[in-house]
Amino acid sequence: MEQRIYQQEAIQSCRNAFGIKKKSVLLVMPTGAGKTVVFSQIAQNAVEKNNNVLILVHRRELITQASKKLAAINVEHGIIAAKFKPTDAPIQIASVQTLVRRLSTTKFTPSLIIIDEAHHAAAGSWKKILDNYPQSIRLGVTATPCRLDGRGLKEFFDDLILGPTIPELVELGYLSPHRVFAAPKPVKLTGIKTRAGDYAKDQLSERMREYSVIGDTVENWQKHASDLPTVAFCVDIDHAEAVTTKFNDAGIKADIITGEMNTTDRDQVINDLSSGSTQVLVSVDVISEGFDLPQVSCAILLRPTQSEGLYMQQVGRILRPQENKTAIVLDHVGNTRKHGFVDDIRKWSLNAKAKAKRNDEPAPSVTTCDVCFATYRPQRVCPSCGAVKEKQIRKLNHLEGELVELKREEVRLNAEEKTARKKEYWEANTLEDYFAIAERRGYKRGWAYHAFKNRKLKISTTKTINDQWNWG
Numbered sequence: 001m002e003q004r005i006y007q008q009e010a011i012q013s014c015r016n017a018f019g020i021k022k023k024s025v026l027l028v029m030p031t032g033a034g035k036t037v038v039f040s041q042i043a044q045n046a047v048e049k050n051n052n053v054l055i056l057v058h059r060r061e062l063i064t065q066a067s068k069k070l071a072a073i074n075v076e077h078g079i080i081a082a083k084f085k086p087t088d089a090p091i092q093i094a095s096v097q098t099l100v101r102r103l104s105t106t107k108f109t110p111s112l113i114i115i116d117e118a119h120h121a122a123a124g125s126w127k128k129i130l131d132n133y134p135q136s137i138r139l140g141v142t143a144t145p146c147r148l149d150g151r152g153l154k155e156f157f158d159d160l161i162l163g164p165t166i167p168e169l170v171e172l173g174y175l176s177p178h179r180v181f182a183a184p185k186p187v188k189l190t191g192i193k194t195r196a197g198d199y200a201k202d203q204l205s206e207r208m209r210e211y212s213v214i215g216d217t218v219e220n221w222q223k224h225a226s227d228l229p230t231v232a233f234c235v236d237i238d239h240a241e242a243v244t245t246k247f248n249d250a251g252i253k254a255d256i257i258t259g260e261m262n263t264t265d266r267d268q269v270i271n272d273l274s275s276g277s278t279q280v281l282v283s284v285d286v287i288s289e290g291f292d293l294p295q296v297s298c299a300i301l302l303r304p305t306q307s308e309g310l311y312m313q314q315v316g317r318i319l320r321p322q323e324n325k326t327a328i329v330l331d332h333v334g335n336t337r338k339h340g341f342v343d344d345i346r347k348w349s350l351n352a353k354a355k356a357k358r359n360d361e362p363a364p365s366v367t368t369c370d371v372c373f374a375t376y377r378p379q380r381v382c383p384s385c386g387a388v389k390e391k392q393i394r395k396l397n398h399l400e401g402e403l404v405e406l407k408r409e410e411v412r413l414n415a416e417e418k419t420a421r422k423k424e425y426w427e428a429n430t431l432e433d434y435f436a437i438a439e440r441r442g443y444k445r446g447w448a449y450h451a452f453k454n455r456k457l458k459i460s461t462t463k464t465i466n467d468q469w470n471w472g
Helices: 005-019 035-048 060-072 096-102 124-132 166-172 201-210 217-224 237-249 263-275 308-316 335-339 408-427 431-441 445-469
Strands: 024-028 053-057 078-080 091-095 112-116 137-142 159-162 178-182 230-233 254-258 280-284 298-301 327-331
Touching: 005 024, 005 035, 005 159, 024 035, 035 053, 035 060, 035 112, 035 137, 053 060, 053 096, 060 091, 078 096, 091 096, 096 124, 112 124, 178 335, 201 237, 217 237, 217 298, 217 327, 237 254, 237 280, 254 263, 263 280, 298 308, 308 335, 327 335, 431 445
Parallel strands: 024 137, 024 159, 053 091, 053 112, 078 091, 112 137, 178 327, 230 280, 230 298, 254 280, 298 327
Antiparallel strands: none
């Protein structure tokens, strides 16, 4: 298999790192750059030196991808996963879920472990497998070297190798350019608790029941991406079913795909999208990784996320190149405004990110039983009397607002404006200063009183500490 120049450079960089005794290396390459090609070649090179290689993946689609790439370069390999017979091949592609259950019985001992989608390496099953082979060297590959909890990947990797950037790959024709149409303002998510670095899914789902998105989903798709093969990303199954129904009611063939579907059904709906019999595939926790259909040209973002990595994985699905293709992102929830354009240059690091301020935890939502009138956290069966709550057909409620094309300068200026507003706030010294800020921003005068009081309180507290400890 012919390798692109940047793939050859990535392979050589990994060799150089291991050559200077780096034990664990993380290679960063954008979605669509061909990281499977890179690590397949590295695996082959290791086998030629009489080493065993373990390739760790967590999705069946990734098993298929790796197996095809190895087969293309005539490399013998086995697969450790349900329904596959064991082999003694020197390369084993292993499902994390399967291997973690077989650790006590497997006799395969790898010299090299390749970790696909390595940003998952901190998860329990992954870590258990890695800890089982402490003498093995590691090569992690990912498009997004960031963890939801912000802790970084430094405890798993001791060297970071950066491959090409998305703009470079677009310029070379290996990825498609894209346009973003976004809501004029983000969805209001104040009060939703953060768990493991992202919005608490149950609370996010409840909030999205109040209104789903800004701008009508179907109308905006018809306006900006009509007839383009599309993937829509939703919060949960109820949300996805509502989106699917709305497209189908408009005469646009849509289908749903979830992580709970069996393999046959998932393959079928993906094939339907590929063949054109389905126009819109509505996804819940699937297709953000291991999905490779170049004809898919539009992503509808209906799930707000704090995860920069998840956002980039989702949009990255539609950047596979095709002739004259310009991908379309329809962002109804403000993810682009929050995280920036997917092809912005990012300064990746193995170090942890600064923790974001936690949102105030809202009061837990409750529902009332229609039979015994007991109140409880939302669930289908009443814990008091056992009555089953009828499933309600969910409808999409849209806030007013048309999606408009988002320019890179606008996102950059928004970030600069936030910085300037913070500076203006902290440089104000008198109540009159805060009145002036309130007038410029269209705030009520009451805001100025509260802001000034809060400012004085913080200054007073800081002065007390400084005086007490003679810090100046």
